[in-house]
Amino acid sequence: MTTLTRIKAKITPWDDRAFVRAFEDARDDVSRAGMPDGPKAAARVEHLLREAGFPDARVDVIRTAQEALAQTSHWIVTRDA
Secondary structure (H helix, E strand, O other): OOOOOEEEEEEEOOOOHHHHHHHHHHHHHHHHOOOOOOHHHHHHHHHHHHHOOOOOOEEEEEOOHHHHHOOEEEEEEEOOO
């Protein structure tokens, strides 16, 4: 059984369609691999974004105790560090 974790992602720049699509693809790949949406998944997404042609991409995970209990993860995704 897989635990469902929700991600709240803030993507900058949100209007770069190629970057947003690369993030969505990377997030989906990590999800299909069965990784929970915590720091290890974020690190993998960051790696995949950099491989996709965004060498300065960064994924930061911010998670309050309340978010952890609600199984929610808050990611800040930036194209340029």
